[in-house]
Amino acid sequence: MKKITYVLTLIVISLLSFNANAQDILKSRDLSSVQVDYLSEDDLAKISTQLKSNNASIDDVEPMALSKGMTQSEFNKLRIKLLEFDKKNSDKDVKDKNNNSKTGTKNSEFGRRQEIVKNDKVKDSINSLIFGSELFDNPTLNFEPDLKLATPMNYVLGPGDELQISVYGVQEYNANIPVSVEGKVNIDNVGQISVSGMSIEAATQKIKAAIARVYSTVRSGQSQVSISLSQIRTIKVTIVGGKQPGNYSVSSLATVYNALHLAGGPGKNGSYRSIELIRNNKVYKSIDIYRFLVKGDQSDNVSLKDNDVIRIPAYSQRVTVQGEVKRSGIFEMKKGEKFSDLLNFASGFNEFAYTASVNVTQKTGKEFKVHDINESEYNTYLPQSGDVFRVTKILNRFENRIKIEGAVFRPDYYSYNEGMRISDLITRSEGLKEDAYTKRARIIRLKKDLTTEIVNVDLSAALSGDLNSDIELKREDIVTVYSILDFREEYKVTIDGEVKNPGIYEYFENLTLNDLVVQVGGLTGSASKRVEIARMVKSDVVNDADPKRIELMEIEITSDSNEQLKNFVLKPFDVINIRKMAIYEKPEMVKVSGAVTYPGKYVLANKKESVYNIVMRAGGLSSIANLDGMRIKRPVKEEQIQELESVDLNLDKKLGSEQQLGSKGNDTLNSKLSKKLRDQVKFAVIPINWEKIVKDKNHYSNVTLFPGDEIEVAIFNEGVKVAGNVLLTSEIPYRKGKGFKYYINAVGGVDNKGWKKKAYIIYPNGNASVTSSFLFFRAYPSVTPGSQIVVPEKPESKKMSTGEWVSIGSVITSLALLIVTAFK
Template sequence: MKKIITAVVLFVALFQSTTLMAQDILKGNDLSNVRVDYLSDGDIAKIKSQLQSNNVSIDQAESMALSKGMSATEFAKLKKRLALPEGPKATADKKKTKKKTKDTESEDEQDDSDDTERKQEKFENEKVKDSLNSLVFGSELFDNPTLNFQPNLKLATPVNYVLGPGDELQVSVNGVQEFDDNVPVTVEGKVNIQYVGQISVSGMTIEAATQKIKGAIARIYSTVRSGQSQVSISLSRIRTIKVTIIGSRQPGNYSISSLATVYNALFLGGGPGKNGSYRNIELIRNNKVLKNIDIYRFLVSGNQSDNVGLKDNDVIRIPAYTDRVTLEGEVKRPGIFEIKKGERFSDVLNFASGFNEFAYTASVNVLQKTGKEFKVADIQAAQYGSYIPLNGDVYRVSKILNRFENRIIIEGAVFRPDTYSFYEGMRISDLIRQAEGLKEDAYKKRAVIVRLKSDLTTEVVNVNLEKALSGDSEADIALLKEDKVTVYSILDFREEYKITIDGEVKTPGIYDYHDRLTLNDLLIEAGGLKGSASKRVEIARMIKSETINDNDPNRSTLFNLEINADSNEQIKNFALEPYDVINVRRMAVFEKPEMVKITGAVAYTGKYVLANKKEKIYDVIQRAGGLTSVADLDGVKIKRPIKGKQIEDLENVSMNVSSKIEDVEGEKIKDGEKNNGSGVKSDTIQNKLAKKLLEEKKYATIPVDWKKIIKNPANNTNVTLLPDDEIEVATYNESVKITGNVLLTSEIPYTKGRGFNYYLDAVGGLDARGWKKKAYVIYPNGKAAVSNPVFLVFRTYPKVLPGSQIVVPEKPLTRKMTTGEWVSIGAIMTSLATLMVTAFK
């Protein structure tokens, strides 16, 4: 009975420990009773998710688990199960679900590939840019991240693949009986298949192991023996092997795939290190050199015969190079090349992919090192296949000369000006024939040959083309290489004549002169006459004379003609000459109707045409129906646009002012004075004036006294209107606006009889910067009034009307006198007082 109770207690404790382990490996206190073999696939999945959620790797969890009593053997089993894919039961269930739903999508990309791709740990190594060997031919192979030589795990299972511990086989039985499981090769080299038992496969090829496993399964599954079920075996996970790399940029022990090759391992190791050989790399297996690897065979011809597979504990040794040479200059791939015994200079050229298109190939210069010093030699083209390079040789391939051995050039008035090949006995007629003859405008009396002499200076040779082409052997001179023949055109000797037309034509300007050009032709070319053109045309022609006539004061000859403006034709067509200037006059009376605009408190606002040249404001307002009952009689004004010429004049004035200010400031600077803020900089003044003129000041305001005009229309305030004027009649406003440097900007109701100070007091008075004596009033009609001094501190302020605006400007900044200046003034006053006392004694 006690034994039974003890067994039950141990079973419960073991079950609880296992449950605790599955629930949270990080929180369990006692893991000594954990048995990994009893954990289900679901428990393993829970542990994996818990580690991931806590951002803890399995290696980090090892020390925690061992400290809580878990044995190293059990943790090794746990680590192995966490690294393996899902168990056979889960895999079989997933395959059944796939078959039923035919759904190719999955929640996780890795899970989706479990059934279709072979598994293998991903092996990477952080690449370091090879700056030491950057010029060595072949070093770029190991710096390129796209060339890693990793084995393709999607290929069919290699039949000659030798199994070993760490591999995993997928065993499937399909047909009447079904079975599916992933069985790992244990450390003893066996696979354990459910219901079949353990089968030794270590050291066997996958093909031999498949036949052995099929035979063992056939003894258990009767349908396999009868052929009603079929067995398929594939490699589902590849084991990891250890290799050692010596002499690489990153030497050390590497864990790589058992399908990996030498190039894959070399890439992980970063390739040969400084002074490492690229052509005599040793693959050592079982303490013997199995193969010598020459990377150049792959780089030059793509031969991968040296890229053999690796086995566990292989050693890749990269010795130091024996001989290297440098190839510089005009080759396709200059750099540093490693050479073997027996190789020739032609082999080095082959490594560099040969000469480029600009190379001088007749000979190559080589800089060699002797025991004591350098020496220079030349290798001729015939020696390329026999010359044996020496260690440290530096070969320089120079560029071909920038000159031609058989070039001749023709340009100018020929149909095909170009560069042609020269041959002995070639004459000027032969070259012109190659250029397909002379153009119609060619000047045949003379052509020029610029010839290069033997001392590289040039000379000019003249040719009479007319005689040369007619068969004159003396004129048809022989050519030399590098001759440059120029055939001139008669158009090159003609002056480019122009003619000018201005006035009332649609497109006035300067036009090309042609022979027999007439006035009618030019009028048509200029687009014809405008509607404002008169019948009067004036033509000015330059005077040409071989002698100076002081009695003739005329600078040009004038012709006055009459034309028919309706047909652009004249009765007698006038022939023009070069440099004539034609002016088509405007009609004496030709003015389009001009308008003004009226807005505000009138009966009919809008635009009105000026009926006569002296149209007054009173006349236009009367045409607009007069002022309405809400019109402010003191609020009539004219806004007149500022013309471009006026703006230009004002800008010139501002520039003159600024120049004066600059002169004054310049004098102050010379005298040692400094601008402390009291002065105004000239560029600031000019910028503000220019901005106000161009952006703000678009028109000038003309105030109108309507009350006087009503009494007497002949009053001078009844001004004559100009085109584009705008008459503005304000609506009566019973308030007064106060702005500027006051405490409160506001509008105060107008109170009859109240003066200027009343409205300032109504807004709280002036602020600290307000300048009362410079305050002014703007009336509704645009007129302004300022205060005037009467006597000493007494001033009269302008009258305030309804709709007026009071503006208080800001006081300018003034510089206070320093203590030193006051002391100086006091000293001067004291000296003056002393002088006065002395004088009156």
């Protein structure tokens, strides 16, 4: 029994020894008695905290621990346990952080924490016009306390707060200690200290004094004590009369505006100016939000305490401001406040407001009445509940404006003053221009009944000092000074033909043919010496014997020079035509491609250049040429497409009344045809019979070529291509004597959509032939090497419905009965 007691005593002594050392392991003198297996998590936490406070790792203190008696095996155990402890706490911190983000715990980068109170904002459409409501609808404006700030002065501690207590210097200690529900903090080796209800400053002094009694170095000044808030408690406040009234859990640092924002601000009839903060059943503070909105004064935004009540009573007076103010809406007024105060709430008149008076609609016991407030009454008029103030715009007119326009150097609006005359206005506008017409000027004047009248002025007399002509002006007069250029006709001349830029040009006095030719860029190389000038005939007398409408003049010029020896003087509206030379054609080419000796482009040597001539100039046909495969590709010209677009196809008459396309359908068909010619066809194909041309040069196949034509000579091909609605598109070797059906059968015949009786063949030279039929006999076209057989698709036929068959049957039955009746 004595041995057991002895062993237990040794274990307790060892643990006590290590507990003491765990608090200051770096400064302990003897670690030989430390047994790591008996360390608790609190002991490991203290060692880990001590290492972190000294910015050291467990490996850094290994030499020191071994020198103080700790065995290597024990130290290895300590290293493993500390690593496991740190890893476990690291994972826990991450988990706590994630949980905090979900549950609403806010972690400050300074270590201070506070539970977040969330409240989803609902946009208040009913109170949106009330001045101040926007303060509580904005979710980004929440008046939350800043946890990064230093510990606030006179902060009163209570249960739920957490203090960070640090001792640093010769002796060290660091811990986060919560204030218990009894209002005490429990400090290791110091004991419990009551701090509830004390300010942070008073609690700091009390805790320091208690620590100094235990830590001698604190008492001697060798160690210092630091105390700060690490976590702030949550308090309960009650809000009555808000949009969302109820009990709210807020930070102990929260203020009145923060709580009001959580509750959504005052309710539908709530006051913004007489909000009461009730503490200990007494009104502690009367809050006027307008002081903050208008002046930025936050003196009403006091801190809250636990069990505070915020009461929002109903408003006493509200008025409405509409029109030309900077901030219109509904405003709450206190007793004794004047209209000038209301203007201050609305941020004053805007730049378009009529400020001389304001119209107000008031409510009496039975009906409405209208009252006008003059500017002199703004500081004395007391708004009544329900007043609607309307601030109107200033009139769109000027009290001292006058205008001058026309042939003056500075036409514009000018200020008018009494007694101002027309000569004064012309002087202000920097005088008359050189082209001013001084015999007459016009004044358009606004009369008293707002109608206008014209007053004519002899401008030359007015400027010479004649007071009768120098008319006195009036407000809103518009003075017009004419220009002599306004009375001149706009003269033009026209030049056309062989010049660089033909067109209509402005006529100037003494304009000559040389001047005009140079102005239009000169003559072209194809200009002839013949020039025709048409000039209009002017006469006051009608001469029926002379049928001439114009006067024609023909002159000769030097076609290779823009400067003529005889410089012909032009007159207004002359039309000049410079003719083209009789013979002036640039060399134009055609193209030969395919199986010829020298393919390429060839110039048309004469106007009657034929196919035979060009092919022979190309060296004739090569040995691999297909004599039946020659053709001409002729480009479709733009003018041909335009002619097609202008043709009325008259399809609506041809298709009958049941299938009329109308003008819209006709236009659509024309546009489709022209689009196909432009984008797909592009060429017209002319077949050539070379064998006939060789025998007879006058054969119709020996056509005359046009610029841009291309002669294609196909290479001999022994295959026959079969395409379209057949089972297999393929090319079948040509077999002499085999007919049309042989090649269709060779590709498996037609498919279910193929229209065999309308099959056709395209020969190498571009000719085509279709299948023909007579009675029960069908004649197929002959097949030659290099040709292509095409089987088209059957058109979709509309099957008759059951109702149509019934209708036809009833008609036939009626006819049969009619015939039988007729022969009885």
